[in-house]
Amino acid sequence: MPAQLDYSSQRDRIHFSKMILKDDKIVIYYLVNEAGNESFAQDVEDGLTARAKYLLPKYFYDVRGSKLFEKITQVKEYYPTETETSILKNYVPSIYSACKKIAMIVELGSGSSVKTKIMIGEFLRNNDQIIYIPIDISNILIESSKRLLDEFPKLKISGIISDYEKGLSLVTEINKKPKLVIFLGSSIGNFDIPEIENFLDMIRESLNDDDFLLVGFDMDKDRKVLHAAYNDKQGITRDFNLNILNRINRELDADFNMDQFRHYAFFNEKKSRIEMHLVSKVDQMIKIGSLNRTIRFRQGETIHTENSYKFTREMIQNFAVKAGFSIVKKWSDPRRYFSLVLFKPI
Numbered sequence: 067m068p069a070q071l072d073y074s075s076q077r078d079r080i081h082f083s084k085m086i087l088k089d090d091k092i093v094i095y096y097l098v099n100e101a102g103n104e105s106f107a108q109d110v111e112d113g114l115t116a117r118a119k120y121l122l123p124k125y126f127y128d129v130r131g132s133k134l135f136e137k138i139t140q141v142k143e144y145y146p147t148e149t150e151t152s153i154l155k156n157y158v159p160s161i162y163s164a165c166k167k168i169a170m171i172v173e174l175g176s177g178s179s180v181k182t183k184i185m186i187g188e189f190l191r192n193n194d195q196i197i198y199i200p201i202d203i204s205n206i207l208i209e210s211s212k213r214l215l216d217e218f219p220k221l222k223i224s225g226i227i228s229d230y231e232k233g234l235s236l237v238t239e240i241n242k243k244p245k246l247v248i249f250l251g252s253s254i255g256n257f258d259i260p261e262i263e264n265f266l267d268m269i270r271e272s273l274n275d276d277d278f279l280l281v282g283f284d285m286d287k288d289r290k291v292l293h294a295a296y297n298d299k300q301g302i303t304r305d306f307n308l309n310i311l312n313r314i315n316r317e318l319d320a321d322f323n324m325d326q327f328r329h330y331a332f333f334n335e336k337k338s339r340i341e342m343h344l345v346s347k348v349d350q351m352i353k354i355g356s357l358n359r360t361i362r363f364r365q366g367e368t369i370h371t372e373n374s375y376k377f378t379r380e381m382i383q384n385f386a387v388k389a390g391f392s393i394v395k396k397w398s399d400p401r402r403y404f405s406l407v408l409f410k411p412i
Contacts, residue, residue, distance in 0.1 A: 091221070092211050095236060097228035107318055107356055114354075114361045114369070121310055123256055123372040127204065128313050132177075134306040141302055143294040146252055149404040150282050151181055157397040157406070158188040164395050164408055165278040169197060169243035174230050175253050176200030179210040183217065185248070190220055197241060201226045201233035230265075234272040244276040252284035252404070255339070255375040262375075266389035270411060279391065279409040286376040287403055289333055296331035296340050296374070304329035307342055307371055319355030326350055330368065339375040343368040382407055 085094040106125060113120045127135065139147035154161075162185075171189065173182055179200060189196045198214065198221055200207045211223045224240050226233040237245070247269060254262055269279055296303055307329045311322040330343045346363035353360050382405070386393050391409035398405045 094225045120370040143298045154184040168246045170245035172199040172247045174249045248280045250282045283377045342372040
């Protein structure tokens with residue numbers, strides 16, 4: 067059993083533990099909010115009782131949801147994953163050259179770390195050793211870390227199961243060497259604009275002058291391309307969106323009927339974002355046993371489940387200025403669908 071400690075933060079109580087795997091090559095740190103098991107129920111209650119109903123997109127990713135998302139990344143219409151991967155494959159030597167003095171790669175929301183392998187391979191070809199620090203709220207990073215070590219025996223991994231802020235605060239305690247923080251997949255587009263600004267501020271505060279930040283941005287583009295990407299013909303995105311209701315049924319003893327809701331995704335021109343919603347097809351009452359609540363839905367009423375912002379160069383430049391970064395370099399695909407942007411603290 068791993069050693070366990072507790073410490074208090076200003077906002078909550080955190081459970082800390084450490085697990086060592088594979089001959090000290092993998093260390094996994096757990097920084098888990100003790101109220102975590104209750105937060106899903108509270109967030110669902112807050113969202114479904116709000117005037118404009120919503121659910122937080124982080125709850126898409128139960129076991130089934132994660133598998134559905136992997137399928138989404140492989141459908142013809144969904145361009146972000148394939149496009150970002152192609153940029154990494156084409157320009158990873160340039161990325162390395164721009165920040166070759168770093169000793170650590172810190173990944174926020176690492177997931178399966180598939181795209182990260184491209185970067186790790188390039189950095190290890192030019193360095194005796196690189197430390198990889200994935201930060202994710204899911205235990206998926208344990209298995210992905212084991213697979214990475216099988217492929218890259220020289221790699222050392224210190225995984226952190228935590229939210230981003232607490233995870234980054236632990237990184238400097240693990241190692242103070244220069245680092246590259248990466249946030250791929252245009253996950254930054256799931257935040258609202260003020261949240262993006264706060265998020266970049268938080269990262270900036272965690273970086274030293276010789277550190278770097280690499281972020282994937284899904285760029286503004288033809289509306290037909292955007293619509294197709296979030297309304298694929300196979301209906302996998304639909305199933306992914308509806309699955310959050312399945313999760314509420316299973317974990318909170320609710321009685322959502324999937325046939326009484328439909329997937330709805332559209333581009334909001336004013337806010338420059340794709341919005342995903344679930345639309346009630348009928349007037350209905352939904353019981354949620356664990357909350358001891360009944361939620362009323364009117365026909366046509368929606369649950370807002372996700373945003374995905376599409377960015378312009380001007381937006382990215384404004385984010386950099388506000389957060390105290392300079393833009394070192396940008397890499398894009400020939401169609402300008404997607405950009406990887408390297409930032410440095412100023």
